[in-house]
Amino acid sequence: MSVNATTVSAGEALRVLQAGWAAQMAGGLTVSWMLHGRPGVGKTELVQSLASQIGAELFDLRLTTIEPQDLRGLPYFDHEAKKTVWYRPEDLPDTAAPAILFLDELTAAAPALQPTVYGLLQERRVGRHRLPANVMIVAAGNRVEDGAIAYDMGTALSDRLIHMIVQANAEDWVKHYAMPAGIHPIVAAFIRTRPDLLETTEDSLRRGQMIACTPRSWTRVSRIMDSVSDRALRGVMIAGTVGSAAAAEFALLADEIAATVQIEAMLATPRRERAALYPRTLHGLTALVYGLTGAASRENLAVAIEILADLRGMGGPALGGLPVSELASFGFELLIGRAFEQGWQEVFAGSEAYAGYAAERRAAGLP
Known part of the structure; x- marks a missing residue:
């Protein structure tokens, strides 16, 4: 399935994300972003530059190296309340300072992980943990035609994102x-x-x-x-x-x-x-x-x-x-x-x- 979004240079993508951050901080646009592109085109460096320029802490999650429970956290039984409670994973932002949650290698992540990611992208939460309003979510991944390990992105996932195709420009x-x-x-x-x-x-x-x-x-x-x-x-x-x-x-x-x-x-x-x-x-x-x-x-x-x-x-x-x-x-x-x-x-x-x-x-x- 092809990605029918606009193809931009890394510099143009950075400017779009900066505008998205400004709109999010103004309270008018809180969305999740997806950067498609060939391996090595500079998607990760782009997000690192964005974090540096807006003064945000970068939480970098490589989705190919984690399991669903790594995002969901671990449960323990609260005997006094008689219910199961979940420990929040430290990889998710929980800060009053500006932060970027970077979900790298999204298209190469195991399909079993995708339902957990859905909640982050659309509802900005995992279980009972909600991301603060000052957290920007950016995902990145390769396409199937790029010769990398990648899965086609289903509509349930793609509909939760604003997409850009990042292309190298000398x-x-x-x-x-x-x-x-x-x-x-x-x-x-x-x-x-x-x-x-x-x-x-x-x-x-x-x-x-x-x-x-x-x-x-x-x-x-x-x-x-x-x-x-x-x-x-x-x-x-x-x-x-x-x-x-x-x-x-x-x-x-x-x-x-x-x-x-x-x-x-x-x-x-x-x-x-x-x-x-x-x-x-x-x-x-x-x-x-x-x-x-x-x-x-x-x-x-x-x-x-x-x-x-x-x-x-x-x-x-x-x-x-x-x-x-x-x-x-x-x-x-x-x-x-x-x-x-x-x-x-x-x-x-x-x-x-x-x-x-x-x-x-x-x-x-x-x-």
Whole structure:
């Protein structure tokens, strides 16, 4: 049975859930949500981001690892009242603070568990225990066609949920996930220049291959890049994470970037001597933008602004006609976002380099 809901990126799904939370807190909409999507597309990370942004405690229940009594609790006999009483399980929220109850792997849960889940999704209770009004319920799971272990969701269950299909989107991933998550700049640059390799599950299934590229697997590649310095050992690990073909392409890019991108040196070099340090390839410049944003601090932000502003003047024959203006604009979008997150707006306000860059854009009729 297909899921006839809207397909959205992870960033769009996050914005929908934020609006749902706001509506729930205003007392106008208390519902349960369901995120469908292929394995590794980022459903769990999405819910973790939501919890962080709204300041909620996350109660993460993996439904494939529990039995009905784990949700219902355990009974004991109250001799004085002459009745059976149930101990509430500690995995269910019972707090006055904001909380998210995340029912992960819902579509892979045993059918015997579903009647217990019904009460949580529709009535927000299990037995006599009711969830507080400040608890948001979000479920997630794979679809049968995704090649994962999954059961078709019956109408009795699906009717209790608002559904969204989460699909990997490279632009959304690099802009809204890679930077906040601290993804290695080489990984971010690779996905921006090879967006077709962010998610290859369907292609891998068609080829009969076990390993596919997913947002989750590229996050793991980022951790490998941060943790393993030996190139040969790192290559084996990455091939075992995203497959040998994607790993070979990534290795070529990583070598190129490692040889040309010198972020620390650029930040330490006077402005008039910096031109020779700019990479001469699109891959290298893209990695420079991500690495510069990730390395930015209040102390070096003014220099980072200069580096991006001067990138616009590095085009033409010097860089073989590469789209440096567009890349500089994208870099400023990332850097401004980081500055607002950290409260560094005054550095931009006082930057002559950024004022010159903004004036050039206005003169060209650009926003």
